[in-house]
Amino acid sequence: MSTENSVQGSSHLASPQVLRKVDELREKNVGQHVPLPQLVVVGDQSSGKSSLLENLTKIPFPRNVELCTRYATQITSRRDSKTEVVVNIIPGPHASDDHRRRLEGYCPEGLSPADFRDQFPKILNEVNIRMGIRTDTSSTDGTVFSEDILKIEISGSNEDYLTLIDVPGIFRTPTEGVTTKADVSLVQKMVRTYIKDSRTVILAVLPSNVDPATQEILDLAQDFDSDGERTLGVLTKPDLVTEYSAQVAVCNVILGKRKPLKLGYHVVRNRGADNDDDFDFDSSEHETFKTEPWSSLSKDRVGVKALKTRLGVILGLITRREFPKLRSDIRNQLTDCRRQLGDLGQARQSEQEQRLFLNRLSQQFQNLVHSALNGHYSNHHAFDKSDQLRLITRVVNITESFGSDFAESSLPTQFEKLLPKISDDGEESDFGEFLRDSLLNGLITDMDVEHPQDGIMDWIEDLYQRPCGIDLGTWGGAILASAFKEQSSKWGRLTLGYLSQVICSIHKFLKAALESLCTDPRLRDDLWSFIADDILKGYRAAIRHAIFLLSIERDKRPYTLKHYFNENLQKSLGNRIADMLEDNVKKELQWVNDVRSVTASKSNLDSVKEDIHDILHSYYNVARKRFVDSVYHQAVDHYLLTGPGSPLFMFDQEWVIKLEPEQLQAIAGESPVVSEKSQFLQRKIRDLGSAMHI
Template structure:
């Protein structure tokens, strides 16, 4: 009978396969519902290069090929000790550390598996055995010893932490029985016995704890290995546990399982087959036995690290020694005719399992070390930035004023850098990698000549929502002004004058924004007739040009307002981001409300006034320019139009045979050219007026775009931003206002204490990790040179 057969598996590296076919209701379903795995990736090759010089015993040949190493070496023990020390210092609270966690259903044989691995005697009764995580640290040493301690959860009070850290228990290293230790730890953690389905589980009646019991076992036969045993999952309550407490256990197990660097050693009892049949029906040679044999051969539910099969003690061997237990197991798997003889010996019995676990853990640690160090560095940077925002404790008005002065100075420095486009402060400006649509927006390379499209651009000022980009104010403003210039060229005209050959369909679809030149000449001819003065026929009143220009630039004010409002919002976003970067949220919001917002309102009014003055200079009065570009443009347009007209006439008289054209024909051609001259003097005047209006429009447009950029955006806004919160005004602020702006609330005090604690832990752990990383550069250089290091 197979009631004592247990299948163990490691699913940390390829966890999804474990849940490929739901077959075990008592172990798989809870895990399947709770666990959404997140496996961290790291550069294992870099880790090997990093550790090669510091732990040469690991690598017998090329360090880049991961040659076999001695898992019982002192170097391996030192590395495990460092990881365990990091865990004991609380680093696992902030950074996921490589670890093997042992989980499974209650009564799945989990305790028996741990006992077989370690030699410790665990409680194996069917009711609740453990009510907290147990960290089992195994080390090979000539002298056997056992050390017991408790690592308090971070939510414990200072007094409780001190009391629990003082916990210890005496264990006979020659016959280690952790049953009494677990009971003593339960009492120290404040856990109570008793329960039932209706039992309460409040703060004063706790049966599970987030504290961790640490058992360090050394001996001459031990493997270098660290395991974390978790409470068994259960569904129904009994006298020892309440059904209401099942979610608590599941949350505790889930917390460990969701850590991205956890390797999960799941224990599944062979007593539970696919139909969840009773143990006394699982006979040798039965279909259920063959099914589990197939699974153990990794052919049914395939796992990257495979399955491993153990035979634990039955009731008759409960008093047997570890050696007797191992011998009985070996005899069972090698018995003649046994179905288990078809399974690879490396996947059977406790003997191969111990070094297998050590090897898997070692490989995982090596691959994860560079990523762990990177995580610690990143968290340290966050802590330091958070503490810099909080500043030193400030209870007096003088301390608060000094804090505001520092904030003001940093604010002016960062805003000046943002305005000048000097993005050297990587902590603030970051690295910008815009998406494809952002690149299109910033490049601004597409010239849009179709007003139907240009009138409805699918672009927004904040389309580039990358935090680093929004803080790079000069880039944001430059890109927005570039788009403003394009908008003015494409959408600035009230109506676009197009050639006479433009199709009716294109004219109709423009919604009145296009007009043929001939039609426009007729309109202007009427306007000239209504504005006649003492000018001669064929000439026009100069004021007509101003009227036509003012009609064409009606869109300028709207486009200018859109641009200046967009730039103003971008500036406010950058200013707010600067304050939130250098100080805490509460202080930043108070400064924004009391200092920045009123100043920005004033700047907004200044910009509006400046824009109105520019518009008034163009719209009121008569056109004025001394730019020679005006006359050159008029002459060029008229010459081009005359050339096109003459070309059409001449093309009808061209000959390709090289024959000389008779004199009579030339006379006829001259007559036709003379008749091509416009006889309607009013249309001539209207055409000339349009030419001058269009030429002047181009001159005024360029000037207006530049003036909005310089006189409005630069002078009225950007140049004023660094002085919004100047340091020299801090000492003129009243004490009451200083307390309002920089006073420290209880939340900030608690946050500072939390960050200081976190920073202290990370810095201490970083020193340990740096010790491992001290030879990284030479190893990397050797790899780049194509050389290898051998032992």
């Protein structure tokens, strides 16, 4: 069914309860956030808009031929037991703070509908002054048009439910000294802004003595209402059409025979600029439409009273049709606003709010740290989104690889028993990103080392024959210390490479944890800049301790209380003799002579080399295992993971408590942009929450 037929057959749609709900939504400023059903009066200058508004609202708008409407005027009338008029000014979107304060301070009190209508010219003049409107067109002070909105709400037992918005009349040619091309564009933009929404009924005001086909306002309405379902043509000034044939042409437009609209046309006679207050307008209009050809028109298409009734029906129809979608729009915007406000975090303008905010954030951060260290990855959804947060898993994998690599490749020269080749743990691939991090620059060490070389006995012989190693055919602890130091020369690079991998994992964890808990990039960056130095101290402390452990092992004389040192040494001697006898034992009783033979035929140098090799090999295994354990338990676990100086515990509640007010402000203080956005969202949530209740 067409909109036109719906209107004709749906007078019950002009329900006061439904229209009252729309008015309540306007009172709650919901119209600033969601388009509401409304009637917008548009037309060219001198088309009769102001006179039409006066007839519909009984408000005496100026009817002189000079510029009348300089800004949008929203007029709401409603039937209510409480009789009052509320007048205020809504600042335009580009209003300065000073201009906004000047406008928001205007609200005349104690006005009844009768008093308001009597005082309207005076009120209009006050509004013009507040807005900075140029009241004297010969002056250059002030502006001709404004984006501000005059809002008038009239309540009383004799009022009807109706909301109209009047916008300045369209004009195309600037008047020298009065209007400019910028004013032409401003008015065009205002009109387009008000008629573009699908919940707006467009009252296109057209003078009867001008061909509608030539009226730009209809073309403009068609740009936003291509089907013509919400455009109603209102023909004014029929008394200026004096020729009968011209009157018939106007009637044909109303009958839909020319330039048809789905809502059709309505014709009214307005009060003229020369008519005084005693002019009997109702009688004059009635007499006009009694004569031919006007009398042939349907009664619901002529006169102000019929138009007023019809507008109520149309507005009721639009309201009923749009209410479900209006509810949905409000609900969706409310959800979106709450999400945006949640993303901004809690308010943090005062010192107390800032400290409370950082305290909660640090507590959440430490909860994440403890879950990551204990492998309780189900405690927080963030672990499912980032593998970098699974810290203890990464550290365990790196440590196991370190232990394996240390056992296989920490020797520059391989002992006689060959060891398997080095395995590739794949962890080094993560280094590139962090080598570019200024905080880690100079800390990260590549752990690539050469494979152990063969020729251990030649190396020991060379070591033994050095001047420092000769002692009348015997050897002492100095040679063993020197040999061990050379055999452990790769420990430093392997150890620092291992620490580099652990530090990289912790570094990635810290950044990923902050990113998951703090969505504000500025806050996150400011917080990081404050804790970065302490984090770096933690990294350096671990490295210093690892270097200390290295010096303990490598710079001291080899010594151990481990009982398995001698056990391993004896096993080495036994294995060596067994190897020598393996090919010589022929008979079961010949082994004693074979032992004497193989040991007696050995030179002093060979014997010393074997002794040095076996003692060094046995001690090296003891020292290596001891060192690897110490590096993990002390440098990694204590200094980097669980100890009081761990970088993981730098950002905690104690750190927050110690912050000075200036530091708090620098880290957690809201930026003006965030503060303004937060306040706007809070106001919008209040408005939309009230709307949902309505």
